[in-house]
Amino acid sequence: MPRKPKCPCRYGGCPNLTGSKSGYCEKHEKPMQRYYERFARGYRQHERYxxxxxxxxxxxxxxxxxxxxxxxxxxxxxxxxxxxxxxxxxxxxxxxxxxxxxxxxxxxxxxxxxxxx
Structure with a gap:
């Protein structure tokens, strides 16, 4: 079965191609996951404080x-x-x-x- 073609990294200006589900290349996947965990995901205040x-x-x-x-x-x-x-x-x-x-x-x-x- 043929593989799905790689697409450009979702990180703005990055020319790398990726096949990962996240849409980010290896260079940007971990930093963007950390960014998501820290800022975009949010948290339940009563669990932290x-x-x-x-x-x-x-x-x-x-x-x-x-x-x-x-x-x-x-x-x-x-x-x-x-x-x-x-x-x-x-x-x-x-x-x-x-x-x-x-x-x-x-x-x-x-x-x-x-x-x-």
Whole structure:
């Protein structure tokens, strides 16, 4: 039985051909899978953060009710999120020194990352 012809890699600008189900060549398959797992797939918040985190978050927002990044620029915007300066996945903790209060806009700016190449 003849094989299905190879198609171009789905990664923008990549000239390689691939026959994998993902549509990415060997060079881009793993980085794009990591990208998907980290950003596109999402997660269930209650599985990653439990009741302990909610208490820490609420206490931090009560202590720092304004967005810390906006405050540096002279704007006074209510904070709705608590950001880990050093991510938990990289060894960060819930210590007060590793947390900062942010508005949604500033939190999105921090998490703007380029696609892996």
């Amino acid at each position: 439990g009741n302990v985190w909610r208490k820490i978050r609420d206490r931090h927002l009560a202590r720092e009710p304004l967005c810390e990044m906006c405050k540096e620029h002279g704007r006074f915007v209510a904070a709705t999120l608590v950001h880990h300066i050093k991510p938990l996945g990289d060894g960060g903790t819930h210590d007060e020194s590793n947390l900062m209060s942010l508005c949604i806009s500033c939190h999105e700016k921090i998490h703007q990352r380029k696609k892996p190449s």
